[in-house]
Amino acid sequence: MSKHSKTMKFLLISFFCIALLINSINPQNAPPNHQDVDHIEDIEVDETQIIITTTKHGPVEHLKIHIELVDIEANKKVNPVDLSGLWLTITRGRYTIPFLRPDTWYGVRFRSENLINGHTVIHEDERLIKTHPRGAEPNLGVALMGIPPSLGVQNAPYPTSPVWTTFSPNFGQIAPNSGVSGLNQPSETHFLGPEHPKMPGNPGNVPKTPLETHNTHKGSEHNAIDVKMHRSLDGVENFESLYVTVAWKEAEQEKRTNLTTGVVKLRVICDNSETKEEIKLKGDEDSVTLEITMDQKYDIEEMDTAKHQIKAHITPLKCHKICWTTDLVLSSGFGDFTKHLGSECKEISGTTSTTFLRNVKKVSVIENNLSENELVVETEVQESEYGIVTLILQKLGGNETEEPIKKTFDTASSNGRFVVPVEDDAIYAVIYNYVKTKPFHYTSKAHFLVESPAVNSTKPSHPLVDVSVIPTSFDYKHDKPDTVLKPEPPFLLISRSKNYPQSDLLVKIEPFCNETEQKFRLEDRYPQHQIDAVPFLCGLNPKMYFCNKNGTTWQKCDSTLCFSTSVLIGFDSFEADDTFIFQSRCLNVTQHFPPLVSYSSTTRFLSYFLCVSLFSILSPSHFLT
Structure with missing residues (x-):
C-alpha cells in the first residue's frame, strides 16, 4: 500500500470518528427525560371546579394524560380524567374538573406520558388544593348570559363536546373558535412544593397568557402554620439552647381536623456540616416545640471578684443559621397530599448573661456523732442556682485496684454543705467538680489533699x-x-x-x-x-x-x-x-x-589527762598501797 493510500485511509477514519462523536453529543439524539413532557403550570380554583393549565412538550400523537382527584374528607376518588389521541388535539394544555364540593380539600394527581425519539417518558405530579367556600363572588357576566360554567376545552367551537367546553379569561372578547365570552374572575391559586420552571414550548404550542397576569390570591392555608425561634420556654430563659416552636395560627384553629398535619423540615447549617430535623404538628395539637442544642463559644468576663460574679458572652461555635420549609399534609385512604407553604432562613444570634459562681469556703475532716470521720466541704453562692457538685476521693497508699469514692450533690436541694464519709488514718486526693447548669453551663474544678487522723490523734500515722x-x-x-x-x-x-x-x-x-x-x-x-x-x-x-x-x-x-x-x-x-x-x-x-x-x-589534751588521771586513781595498785 502506497504512502498516499495510507494517508487517505487515516483521514477517512478520523473523519468518521469525528462525525460519530458529533452525532453522539447532539442534544436532539440525547435520551429524553421527564421534563420533556407536559407539566402543570397553574391550577385555578373555583367553588365547584378547578382548571389545570399545563405546558405542551413533545408531539401529541402518543401523548396520554391522566388526572385523578381525591376528596380527602369523603375519602374517595372523584371525576377521573383519561385523555389521549384526538381528544388531546383540542383540549391539550387546559383541563377542567367540574362538579366539586365547595370549601373542600382535594388531592390532585397528574400523570403525563409521551413517546419521544422512541423513548417512553413519564412525568407525575401531586398537588393539594381547596375549593372556594360557597358564597364567593360569582361570575356575573356568565350568569346573566345564561352560559353554563366553563369546562375548559381550549380553541374548540361551542358546543363541540358536552363535557369539555372553553372558558375564556378575557372580558368582553370572543374566545377564538368558541363563541363564548366571560369575565376575568378572580381565582385562587394553590401550589405544592416549589413552582416548576416553565418549559419552552414547541412550535405547535398556542400562546398563553402569562401566569403573572392571573388575578390570584392565596388562601389562609398558605399562612396556616407559624414557625418561631426563641430562647425562653415557660418563662425561663435558656442562653445555650435554641427553641423552635411550630403552631397553628388562630385563623386555622377551627378548620383543622385529624386528617391535617403540619410538617416543618429544619436544617441547622454549620461550618462543615448540616443537621436535619423534622417537626410534625398534628391537627389535634396546638403547638410543638423542639430544643436545638449546639456547641457554644463562651467569652467570660469577671464582674465582681469578691462575690464571684461573671458575665458570659455566648455565641454559636460552628452553627450560625437555621433554615426551614413548611408543608401542609392531608391524609386519605389513597395517600397523603402535600401543599408547600414556604421556606425561610434565619441567622442564629448570640446572647449575654450574668451569674454568680459557687465558692468553696472551708474543707475539713471532722468526727460525727458516731465517732466516724467525714470530709466536709462548705460552699456559698450569692443566689439560688441549679448546679451539680461531685466529690471524688482517691485513697493514697491503698490497693491500686481500689475504686475511688464518688458522690454527687444537687445544689438546688442542698444547703451548700457536702459531706462524704472517710476512713480513719488515711490521706485522700480529692477532686471537687462544680457544674453550674443555669442560666448557662460553667464548670470549675479544684484538687486538694485531705488527712483523716488516726484514732486518738490529730494526724495520720504515716505522712507522705x-x-x-x-x-x-x-x-x-x-x-x-x-x-x-x-x-x-x-x-x-x-x-x-x-x-x-x-x-x-x-x-x-x-x-x-x-x-x-x-x-x-x-x-x-x-x-x-x-x-x-x-x-x-x-x-x-x-x-x-x-x-x-x-x-x-x-x-x-x-x-x-x-x-x-x-x-x-x-x-x-x-x-x-x-x-x-x-x-x-x-x-x-x-x-x-x-x-x-x-x-x-586543748579539749583533746584535757580529755586525755582526765582519762589518765582517772585510770591511775582507779587502778588496783592504788588501792593496795
Whole structure:
C-alpha cells in the first residue's frame, strides 16, 4: 500500500470518528427525560371546579394524560380524567374538573406520558388544593348570559363536546373558535412544593397568557402554620439552647381536623456540616416545640471578684443559621397530599448573661456523732442556682485496684454543705467538680489533699514524706591524718514514704537559712532529696569540723524548716494549699541533729589527762598501797 493510500485511509477514519462523536453529543439524539413532557403550570380554583393549565412538550400523537382527584374528607376518588389521541388535539394544555364540593380539600394527581425519539417518558405530579367556600363572588357576566360554567376545552367551537367546553379569561372578547365570552374572575391559586420552571414550548404550542397576569390570591392555608425561634420556654430563659416552636395560627384553629398535619423540615447549617430535623404538628395539637442544642463559644468576663460574679458572652461555635420549609399534609385512604407553604432562613444570634459562681469556703475532716470521720466541704453562692457538685476521693497508699469514692450533690436541694464519709488514718486526693447548669453551663474544678487522723490523734500515722538527718552523731576527731577521708557535710534527707510507693510527690521547701524557695519531685527514679545543713549548723557553732575556717562568717538562722507536699496523679496536681486543711509541715532542725560538739587540741589534751588521771586513781595498785 502506497504512502498516499495510507494517508487517505487515516483521514477517512478520523473523519468518521469525528462525525460519530458529533452525532453522539447532539442534544436532539440525547435520551429524553421527564421534563420533556407536559407539566402543570397553574391550577385555578373555583367553588365547584378547578382548571389545570399545563405546558405542551413533545408531539401529541402518543401523548396520554391522566388526572385523578381525591376528596380527602369523603375519602374517595372523584371525576377521573383519561385523555389521549384526538381528544388531546383540542383540549391539550387546559383541563377542567367540574362538579366539586365547595370549601373542600382535594388531592390532585397528574400523570403525563409521551413517546419521544422512541423513548417512553413519564412525568407525575401531586398537588393539594381547596375549593372556594360557597358564597364567593360569582361570575356575573356568565350568569346573566345564561352560559353554563366553563369546562375548559381550549380553541374548540361551542358546543363541540358536552363535557369539555372553553372558558375564556378575557372580558368582553370572543374566545377564538368558541363563541363564548366571560369575565376575568378572580381565582385562587394553590401550589405544592416549589413552582416548576416553565418549559419552552414547541412550535405547535398556542400562546398563553402569562401566569403573572392571573388575578390570584392565596388562601389562609398558605399562612396556616407559624414557625418561631426563641430562647425562653415557660418563662425561663435558656442562653445555650435554641427553641423552635411550630403552631397553628388562630385563623386555622377551627378548620383543622385529624386528617391535617403540619410538617416543618429544619436544617441547622454549620461550618462543615448540616443537621436535619423534622417537626410534625398534628391537627389535634396546638403547638410543638423542639430544643436545638449546639456547641457554644463562651467569652467570660469577671464582674465582681469578691462575690464571684461573671458575665458570659455566648455565641454559636460552628452553627450560625437555621433554615426551614413548611408543608401542609392531608391524609386519605389513597395517600397523603402535600401543599408547600414556604421556606425561610434565619441567622442564629448570640446572647449575654450574668451569674454568680459557687465558692468553696472551708474543707475539713471532722468526727460525727458516731465517732466516724467525714470530709466536709462548705460552699456559698450569692443566689439560688441549679448546679451539680461531685466529690471524688482517691485513697493514697491503698490497693491500686481500689475504686475511688464518688458522690454527687444537687445544689438546688442542698444547703451548700457536702459531706462524704472517710476512713480513719488515711490521706485522700480529692477532686471537687462544680457544674453550674443555669442560666448557662460553667464548670470549675479544684484538687486538694485531705488527712483523716488516726484514732486518738490529730494526724495520720504515716505522712507522705519522711525526714532524717546525716550524720547521726558528730564524733569525728581532728587528729586523724589528712589522708583519711572525712565524713561528708551534714544534710537533711527528705524521702518519699514507703507507704506511698505509687505516688509521685512534689515538695516545696520554703526559704530557709538564706536559701530561696526550693521545689523538687520525688518519684521512682529520685525517691529522696538532700538539703544542705552546713549554713544552719555553722551558724549555731562555727567551730564544727565541717565549717570553713578561712574567714567565713556564719549567720545564725531560724531553726524552723517548713515544706508542703503535693501529689501528682496523671496531669493533675493535688495541692497541699493552706486554704484547705492540709497544712504545711514544719520541724525544728536543731532537734533533729545530734548535739553540736567541737574537738579542739586543748579539749583533746584535757580529755586525755582526765582519762589518765582517772585510770591511775582507779587502778588496783592504788588501792593496795
